[in-house]
């Protein structure tokens with residue numbers, strides 16, 4: 015081939031990375047054992063699994079298959095280590111994390127080559143993206159270990175963390191999990207994915223080298239059914255952090271329900287890549303390459319749905335096809351290739367199955383003219399057009415190099431299409447009009463939005479999903495809260511409320527029959543008769559009938575959810591306006607203080623003084639959240655790019671609130687106020703024993719300009735109604751403060767649409783104390799963080 019021909023074809027010679035150092039290391043080990051208590055331990059049944067190179071299908075090494083007894087050992091080691099690790103000064107933990115970061119950097123090329131061999135992803139990506147980000151995560155979290163005492167006062171580590179990670183970013187997912195956990199004083203047992211354990215085992219060597227105390231990090235390889243499930247069900251694990259498929263996430267939610275284990279889930283996605291007609295199309299084409307052919311498309315936030323404005327669709331698709339024709343698929347160790355190997359044969363089969371289904375459903379497929387190597391697991395870049403938004407390939411996560419393209423005419427149509435899946439992980443928006451891009455960003459339901467860029471990540475910016483893409487964030491200050499808990503948790507004293515004689519501050523002498531005041535339900539800003547047509551009696555502590563309330567049922571909950579959904583514009587109201595309304599509620603509550611005091615006395619038998627305290631505390635709480643409404647604002651991250659990432663606090667949406675029995679007014683206000691302050695709409699289930707303080711609020715809300723549907727109240731059997739709310743697909747989060755069994759039921763039922771839950775496992779808290787009854791713990795539950803990445807420059 016002469017120079018002119020090379021110039022015309024742009025044919026490159028291969029530029030393979032030398033893997034001999036890593037191959038020697040693999041040969042030396044041959045079989046890898048489990049890493050427990052800083053020792054290499056043989057698996058209980060001495061069984062090993064083969065780890066293959068997906069680019070050749072040939073074996074790389076043997077990896078231990080742990081049993082559940084091995085998991086017990088690892089958890090015991092982590093528990094033992096937790097005692098001293100959690101008590102170390104933040105500075106000491108920071109030094110260890112710093113040492114890990116340095117070692118990763120020193121062995122960066124080793125890790126890159128090993129990751130490429132084990133996973134099949136191009137060396138360019140492991141070298142320039144995965145491994146540098148791993149080091150960055152440990153550095154960044156060394157900083158948080160140092161600052162924990164001053165920046166997170168009132169919080170403590172959670173304990174022993176079970177971490178389960180997938181195969182698509184093996185070492186990076188390890189770093190995302192281990193760095194924050196250790197920084198906050200926890201110890202971990204990590205299960206790598208079955209196909210890709212090798213970099214985790216090299217990481218274990220680093221743990222030994224830097225002299226991390228034994229038991230702080232334990233790495234247990236093996237299969238999902240043995241190791242994964244044993245970790246999830248282990249009684250001595252305090253939290254599970256999982257990244258993987260939505261289906262497994264759902265099963266973990268069900269399995270851990272009621273156990274008291276904290277849970278964070280980073281699940282699947284079907285992220286939109288939206289192109290408006292004023293975007294720079296050449297940049298867009300490169301963006302698409304990064305969105306869907308990065309890591310062979312095996313990326314949870316891959317821009318797998320190309321939504322393009324109709325008038326530029328043909329032009330963009332033509333450019334894209336030309337670019338696809340020039341992509342190179344092949345040996346991932348070759349620095350000149352763009353797309354490496356699919357992780358496994360079974361993943362390759364799954365991709366092919368979905369592609370076949372796309373064709374069968376009538377979409378048009380386009381693939382480049384060249385063919386892929388056949389000795390490993392390769393799949394060509396693939397484009398589908400003529401795709402219907404409801405078809406399988408437009409809805410299901412393919413997790414391969416397959417792009418589906420659809421068109422839209424107006425921005426509103428783009429938003430509707432973008433939000434038209436069950437997921438909400440990420441989105442990428444391309445336009446030269448920043449007003450349009452940010453407006454669309456605010457309307458898309460996703461945890462990360464990239465403007466004119468895509469698939470960029472940083473330790474400073476929390477990553478995680480909305481809707482069925484899971485909950486919890488990894489990275490940023492927002493991610494730290496996944497690894498701490500308020501110190502009062504678990505030690506909350508039973509509130510001491512003396513049951514005294516019923517007393518009323520005023521006795522009204524009257525011979526006239528009383529006018530009945532049976533409150534109905536409160537739905538959409540109006541009192542509504544319960545669908546059942548039944549009322550339920552409310553008794554005081556000495557058994558005296560105090561009144562009746564409506565007996566709400568499933569239909570009433572559905573109506574209340576519909577009203578709450580219809581009031582969603584509350585979330586786009588200004589925070590100032592929401593604060594004004596909270597102040598107004600406080601004002602109107604204060605003007606009826608005596609009435610509320612009497613009601614508490616009647617229902618709980620407390621003394622007048624104590625009841626007056628509760629009313630005053632409720633007024634103060636409304637003031638607190640009015641104050642917070644325009645101050646719990648999110649932050650601006652400065653990731654290492656020319657630009658910013660805005661970590662915006664957005665309302666979660668519709669929240670179901672099951673209110674506690676203790677403090678009938680304060681418990682109710684303490685949940686409603688933070689939820690609505692942050693722009694959510696709510697359906698509150700008052701305490702069944704003492705619902706009248708909540709129902710007395712109807713008129714307070716009516717006279718305080720609360721828009722109809724923002725607060726809905728359904729009285730009745732709290733447990734039965736909470737179940738309906740927890741199962742409801744249009745409810746985005748459920749807070750439950752009742753019994754241990756009710757907490758379990760709520761967590762299990764929430765798995766349907768993977769809604770967030772916040773439950774008390776039957777533990778009571780002292781709602782009078784501000785550190786237990788109000789503050790950032792409540793506000794964080796009332797928001798989800800959306801990171802909007804905005805690069806600067808031409």
Ligand code: NDP
Nearest residue numbers: 179180206207208237238242243258259262281282314413
């Ligand atoms: P899984 O969700 O099955 O696996 C992820 C991790 O969870 C692995 O470590 C796996 O172990 C473990 N695991 C699996 N089942 C259980 C269980 N019941 N209890 C505890 N741990 C369990 O993903 P797959 O690897 O099977 O990939 C299937 C699909 O999932 C992909 O095609 C893709 O659509 C999606 N996926 C999404 C990811 C994301 O980042 N959002 C990442 C990976 C996959 P083991 O490896 O031993 O099976």
